[in-house]
Amino acid sequence: MKKSITDFTVLSNTRLSSTQFLLELSSDILLNDVLPGQFVNVKVEDSPQTFLRRPFSIHSVDAKRNVLFLLIKEMGIGSTKLASLQKGSNLNLILPLGNSFSFGNVKKAILIGGGCGVAPLLFLAKKLHEKDIHCDILLGGRSSDDIVEVEEYQKYGTTHITTEDGSLGEKGLVTKHSIFNSNKGWDMVYSCGPEPMMKSVAMYAKQNEIECEVSLENTMACGIGSCLCCVTDTIDGNICVCTEGPVFNIKRLKWQI
Amino acid sequence: MADLNVRIHNLLLKNPVMTASGTFGYGPEFEDFIDIGALGGIVVKGTTLEPRQGNSYPRMAETPAGMLNAVGLQNKGVDYFINSIYPLIQHYNTNIIVNVSGSLVEDYIKVCEKLSALKNIPAIELNISCPNVKEGGMAFGTSCAAAATVTKAVRNVWPKTLIVKLSPNVTNIAEIAKSVEDEGADAVSLINTLLGMAINIDTRKPLLSTVTGGLSGPAIKPVALRMVWQVAKAVKIPVVGMGGISNAKDAIEFLLAGASAIQVGTANFIDPAITISIIKGIEEYLDKNHFSSVYDIIGKLEC
Ligand SMILES: Cc1cc2nc3c(=O)[nH]c(=O)nc-3n(C[C@H](O)[C@H](O)[C@H](O)COP(=O)(O)O)c2cc1C
Ligand code: FES
Numbered sequence: 001m002k003k004s005i006t007d008f009t010v011l012s013n014t015r016l017s018s019t020q021f022l023l024e025l026s027s028d029i030l031l032n033d034v035l036p037g038q039f040v041n042v043k044v045e046d047s048p049q050t051f052l053r054r055p056f057s058i059h060s061v062d063a064k065r066n067v068l069f070l071l072i073k074e075m076g077i078g079s080t081k082l083a084s085l086q087k088g089s090n091l092n093l094i095l096p097l098g099n100s101f102s103f104g105n106v107k108k109a110i111l112i113g114g115g116c117g118v119a120p121l122l123f124l125a126k127k128l129h130e131k132d133i134h135c136d137i138l139l140g141g142r143s144s145d146d147i148v149e150v151e152e153y154q155k156y157g158t159t160h161i162t163t164e165d166g167s168l169g170e171k172g173l174v175t176k177h178s179i180f181n182s183n184k185g186w187d188m189v190y191s192c193g194p195e196p197m198m199k200s201v202a203m204y205a206k207q208n209e210i211e212c213e214v215s216l217e218n219t220m221a222c223g224i225g226s227c228l229c230c231v232t233d234t235i236d237g238n239i240c241v242c243t244e245g246p247v248f249n250i251k252r253l254k255w256q257i
Numbered sequence: 258m259a260d261l262n263v264r265i266h267n268l269l270l271k272n273p274v275m276t277a278s279g280t281f282g283y284g285p286e287f288e289d290f291i292d293i294g295a296l297g298g299i300v301v302k303g304t305t306l307e308p309r310q311g312n313s314y315p316r317m318a319e320t321p322a323g324m325l326n327a328v329g330l331q332n333k334g335v336d337y338f339i340n341s342i343y344p345l346i347q348h349y350n351t352n353i354i355v356n357v358s359g360s361l362v363e364d365y366i367k368v369c370e371k372l373s374a375l376k377n378i379p380a381i382e383l384n385i386s387c388p389n390v391k392e393g394g395m396a397f398g399t400s401c402a403a404a405a406t407v408t409k410a411v412r413n414v415w416p417k418t419l420i421v422k423l424s425p426n427v428t429n430i431a432e433i434a435k436s437v438e439d440e441g442a443d444a445v446s447l448i449n450t451l452l453g454m455a456i457n458i459d460t461r462k463p464l465l466s467t468v469t470g471g472l473s474g475p476a477i478k479p480v481a482l483r484m485v486w487q488v489a490k491a492v493k494i495p496v497v498g499m500g501g502i503s504n505a506k507d508a509i510e511f512l513l514a515g516a517s518a519i520q521v522g523t524a525n526f527i528d529p530a531i532t533i534s535i536i537k538g539i540e541e542y543l544d545k546n547h548f549s550s551v552y553d554i555i556g557k558l559e560c
Binding site: 053220231 | 280281282286287290302310313314318321322324331526527528
């Protein structure tokens with residue numbers, strides 16, 4: 001799909017937790033070919049302190065209604081500004097950017113998300129469901145406040161929850177969830193979230209010889225491969241997260257796991 | 258409709274708008290957004306003799322009205338450019354200018370010799386001003402003697418248009434400009450990034466892996482404009498101005514200050530189609546003010 005700079009209209013802005021909100025966006029461009037794992041680069045208007053665009057994973061696409069969802073966590077000035085967007089306001093996006101999760105030969109997958117890193121996993125779960133690929137979805141957070149849209153995930157796979165304080169689901173870290181006590185026959189692990197979490201997920205995958213793809217974040221200026229500010233170290237040297245990622249097979253990364 | 262053509266030595270530009278090195282990749286990155294052929298020229302990524310991995314992460318920090326970068330000239334080297342990139346871009350209907358970087362005079366010479374075989378590279382921009390590599394780059398651009406030495410050496414092997422890109426991290430940029438003019442530079446371009454830094458007070462660590470990095474964007478525009486004005490008064494060769502240009506008004510300010518052409522850098526990141534609006538805006542300004550050519554405003558600042 002050709003990349004474009006497009007004005008979207010905010011159809012709704014829904015608060016999901018003390019820090020997370022969901023933007024529903026529409027425009028004239030057809031979103032049929034947007035892939036799970038891809039991201040958008042958002043211009044934050046009327047915010048003198050934010051200069052660059054802000055990259056956000058595509059949370060989901062409703063192809064029938066041609067709308068796009070972004071799940072955003074308030075972290076800094078840019079995201080806080082976006083949290084105040086009203087229905088009907090304008091939002092300028094560059095999209096679609098980056099590569100996508102692969103699901104060529106996958107038969108049974110587990111999707112593991114932590115914190116706001118779960119954002120791209122809903123879209124992925126939806127696509128896997130469309131392709132009749134069975135998936136387990138494991139959502140983790142610090143507390144119940146971090147876990148949002150559980151019913152949405154349940155539509156597409158068996159959903160499990162863990163929180164560090166035990167306020168929802170099992171207590172503890174995602175990688176200690178009881179789902180890992182027995183072999184569920186997964187042939188693919190997808191993960192997105194804080195790097196330490198993805199690293200322990202990657203370690204599990206490696207030990208159990210399961211393919212594993214993770215979605216990385218990095219500081220970005222352009223999002224289109226022109227500034228080389230967003231590189232990560234791989235077996236092929238420094239490469240751009242914005243064009244060759246954000247999704248990487250862990251075999252390509254130089255993680256010490 | 259006003260005539261937008263400008264000339265930098267033997268280089269004919271259909272309009273004075275080019276893209277700045279390191280901010281436009283090699284061109285293909287922008288094909289979805291603009292017609293590359295509509296530009297006056299593109300300056301491709303800094304190219305060195307050997308491949309360079311660049312600096313480690315993090316390489317970028319956002320700052321008020323700008324950004325710091327510490328990319329450190331990551332590129333796959335001149336041979337890769339010649340064999341794998343040039344074939345993809347040589348058909349562009351615009352001037353393709355290679356930004357040549359290095360840390361030794363011999364390296365600059367070798368890169369230029371290799372590039373001189375390429376028919377569709379009518380000019381190079383000699384980067385003696387990169388603040389992000391330890392062993393050189395900026396070192397050549399911060400003393401008149403070193404700037405003169407590297408310019409002279411490259412002049413001997415590069416018969417086509419030679420633009421020398423100057424560092425703003427000096428006490429007297431006009432002096433450096435004059436010394437490269439004396440050694441045969443056909444034009445100067447300025448400014449490269451200003452050395453800066455940023456700190457995370459929670460971790461008490463620098464935001465960049467290299468501690469310091471190059472500041473670009475609107476934050477540096479007033480400094481860049483002042484330097485372009487000083488250099489344009491000091492030399493007879495054409496001046497290519499850049500530093501924070503984000504719209505047609507900014508570009509026109511640089512032209513009035515004495516730049517014969519301008520480059521757009523960081524602004525491409527926020528709006529990949531900005532160069533096209535800048536070209537349109539310059540044209541509208543000329544028409545509105547009944548100027549028949551862009552030369553009617555170049556250096557026409559009234560003080
Ligand atoms: C990410 C980045 C990479 C750059 N790489 C180069 C480079 O390889 N060679 C060079 O001469 N200048 C390089 N520059 C400097 C720009 O070409 C330009 O001189 C500077 O950014 C000021 O213009 P601007 O404010 O419009 O960006 C780079 C700038 C940025 C932001
Ligand atoms: S953000 Fe510019 S290359 Fe990736």
